[in-house]
Amino acid sequence: MKTTMLLAVMVMSGCAVTSHGTQPATLGTPRSTADLAAALAEPGPVELESVASADWAVERSGLLNLGNPTAKEAGLVDGDEPIQVFFHVIRHPTKGTFIVDTGVETALRDAPEKSAMSGLVRSAMHLEKLKVHQGLGEWLAKAGKLDGVFLTHLHLDHLTGMADVPEGTPVFTGPGEAKATGFMNLFVRGSTNQALEGKPALSEWQFTADATGSFEGVLDVFGDGSVWALWVPGHTPGSTAYLVRTPKGAVLLTGDASHTRWGWDHHVEPGTFTGDAVKGTESFKRLQAFGVAHPDVEVRVGHQH
Numbered sequence: 255m256k257t258t259m260l261l262a263v264m265v266m267s268g269c270a271v272t273s274h275g276t277q278p279a280t281l282g283t284p285r286s287t288a289d290l291a292a293a294l295a296e297p298g299p300v301e302l303e304s305v306a307s308a309d310w311a312v313e314r315s316g317l318l319n320l321g322n323p324t325a326k327e328a329g330l331v332d333g334d335e336p337i338q339v340f341f342h343v344i345r346h347p348t349k350g351t352f353i354v355d356t357g358v359e360t361a362l363r364d365a366p367e368k369s370a371m372s373g374l375v376r377s378a379m380h381l382e383k384l385k386v387h388q389g390l391g392e393w394l395a396k397a398g399k400l401d402g403v404f405l406t407h408l409h410l411d412h413l414t415g416m417a418d419v420p421e422g423t424p425v426f427t428g429p430g431e432a433k434a435t436g437f438m439n440l441f442v443r444g445s446t447n448q449a450l451e452g453k454p455a456l457s458e459w460q461f462t463a464d465a466t467g468s469f470e471g472v473l474d475v476f477g478d479g480s481v482w483a484l485w486v487p488g489h490t491p492g493s494t495a496y497l498v499r500t501p502k503g504a505v506l507l508t509g510d511a512s513h514t515r516w517g518w519d520h521h522v523e524p525g526t527f528t529g530d531a532v533k534g535t536e537s538f539k540r541l542q543a544f545g546v547a548h549p550d551v552e553v554r555v556g557h558q559h
């Protein structure tokens with residue numbers, strides 16, 4: 255088959271982001287936003303630590319909708335926006351240690367050619383702009399056992415540390431993430447598969463409709479009201495935010511439903527990195543409304559502190 259024809263067939267048939275298998279998650283009890291709101295009255299038992307694994311820079315127009323009147327008024331133009339790549343550590347008193355997203359692989363600094371990210375992906379993602387502070391592997395060497403990974407979504411900049419996650423560690427993700435199709439997946443699929451090698455089939459959160467209607471779905475992850483998964487589709491079909499109740503209060507991890515601090519503070523939704531702009535804006539507004547209703551909840555956005 256000629257290359258152009260092969261490409262045409264692949265584009266038309268779509269290419270899933272990974273061929274890694276999926277299974278229904280065994281964690282997560284369906285609840286409503288009203289249940290979540292009630293739980294917020296008390297501090298929680300979970301320690302949360304956000305680690306800026308690396309500094310990076312990407313196009314501002316991807317992170318922020320520069321066509322939004324507020325962004326225009328502020329004179330925002332396209333260009334490199336400094337961001338960070340995080341992982342967030344959840345220490346539950348009885349359930350163990352989990353991370354939200356994966357930061358970056360230690361090899362990306364020490365031996366990039368040995369990383370799960372192919373040379374093509376490293377160059378397309380401009381990983382030469384990446385300054386690694388703490389690779390996930392380095393952190394794990396000190397931290398010990400890891401009981402699971404909760405992903406906000408399946409984009410590569412949230413999987414860049416996955417190769418450092420020990421084989422056999424359960425990985426949780428929103429529904430439909432693995433099967434999400436797109437032309438770009440032709441380029442990232444190999445690296446995504448490589449990063450997930452040795453891990454069990456992806457456990458997909460089993461969201462049901464939020465009775466309160468504030469989110470698409472709400473899950474009580476451990477069934478004790480300490481950690482919550484909120485379905486916020488748009489950036490990707492299964493995009494998931496997490497709310498963690500700590501002794502100092504609740505923290506909302508938005509994932510890429512809101513990448514930037516400026517965007518969150520000025521009510522400007524993400525830009526061209528969002529797969530479905532209409533749904534993405536709706537999810538962004540839902541998170542913002544939640545923030546207004548619960549001003550004591552600390553908000554940590556996807557790529558900036």
Ligand SMILES: [Zn+2]
Nearest residue numbers: 409411412510
């Ligand atoms: Zn991201």
